[in-house]
Amino acid sequence: MKRKLPPVFVLLAAILWGTTGTTQALAPEAAHPIAIGATRLAVGGLFLLLVLLVIGKFNFRGWPIKTTLLASFCMALYQPLFFSAVSVTGVAIGTVVAIGSAPIFSGLIEWVYVKNRPSKIWWNSTFLSIIGCLFIFVNKESLLVNPIGIIMALGAGLSFASYTFISRTLVENHSPLSVVAVVFTLSAIYLSPFLFIYNMSWIMSFRGMGVSLQLGIMATGIAYLLFSKGLVHVSSSTAVTLSLAEPLTAALLGVFLLNETLTITSWFGILLLILGIGILLWFPKKLKSNEPVKNGARIS
Template identity: 30%
Template sequence: MNIGKKYIGIISILMASVLWGTTGVAAQFAPEVSALAIGSGAMGIGGLLQSVIALPCLKNYQGKLYSQKGWIILGALAVMFYPLAFYGSMRVASITVGTVVSIGSAPFFSAVLENIMDHFKVTLQWVIGAFMGVSGIILLCFSAQHTLYSPISFARISLGILLGLLAGFTYAFYTWVARHLIHHEIPSKAAMGSIFGVGGLLLLPVLLITGGTYLNSWSNLSVGIYMATIPMFIGYLCFGYGLSFVPTSMATLITLLEPVIATFLAVIIVGEKFSGFGWLGIGLIFLCLVCISIPNNKK
């Protein structure tokens, strides 16, 4: 792989991770809007916007897209379920726990998918990076559970973790599908536009049923507009572009930066407390990012 293109991909995915890290805190400014409405509004509208700007590309590659229609439908279903599980996890457990479990579990699901579907063998470098990254998110999660202003029950933490694992799997799956389409000579814009466009259509009924609260105040509506256009639309444009240059397993490891951003914002803006374990966790996550960014000349 061309080293320059690899770093372009890494930077693009890092930019996406920073934008995604703002979603949990943004959702807190619309507390009366349910997790289902937040998730369906953000990913549904953001996905449809992706398909709109990709229309010329979608037309040019409609033949190849049709040949991959089965994977596109499966990817779209993952796009549909991901935000509902992700925002549900954050509302049930906390911003930090929901983000950490959802994003932290994705690299393992990605590695399993690549191993099964692509016969991808993880490198020692990936294993070391994954160990540091996951150790870091466990410490972040431990810190959040024990230092919140309002204690969270074991039942809520457990439900939040289960929803987070579902989010991690669906995130890894639609990321793999997008990468799969790109490997079949479909540009990232068309790949992401097709998956997210169909996923956005699937989320529209959920938005119509649950999204009435967006109209209750300008604050609620502003949160909805921000979530759909900045983290979801622009963020996934960056992510899709990055996927053109890095494998799925590396991309999901890079997005471990998202829980770090989410935790900092939760502490500074929302008031979630933070302990020394959290700082150690953040340090390990950054070491993970450095580790997987080092050029590996082995094929």
């Protein structure tokens, strides 16, 4: 039972991430996507830091400063790269390339740095999930393949995969709450200039506050805390593939809350995504990379 809980934590985190699109659609018109991303990290980081201070479990002793700075930089970099890619090359291509490339980058990073070759179960699950993602978004809009947008989307995918890999080494020696609190507070500091570049008057409205709190507390603070707890016993490559439940959740929320319609192709993509994610949840023992790591190497 304990072995099955960590993947479920990651899946729940991805479901919470999937609410961001619907929440942003309900945001005031004056809210710029990048400003929303910066606000999301600021509220999330502050929330996690307050929780950590209340609990009083934070300990600076032996804290890896360079690793923490790198993890926070990767998370901060992901936000503007993803939003910029979507604005340049469209939601369909930007989302598919960014989210679809992240599991591949994650598998390659594990292969190169910890010599942990992904299992056949992981490859099959990742392939089904990425194809499912493609089918969900392919009919959303006219496709615009912009080279700069593609590069940005790939950068976003690499940033998220790198953040996941680095964070997994942090949660081996520190509590998940401490890790996400410190990392997201630093990430918010990195992106704080955006709060002065864009119009932030929308955040003072009732709807703006609601959107900021939902994105910061639920879709960032609690979501990444669950994600980090899952990373303690789930490999980074498996976690990133499970995170593909994010577009699945976003698509279903669009149908039930925003009155969007999905084509038969999109529904087929949803089925493939569910199948791909289900494989990882039902066959955790066949994933060789599920063992915890210590100091960058897998414990056998």
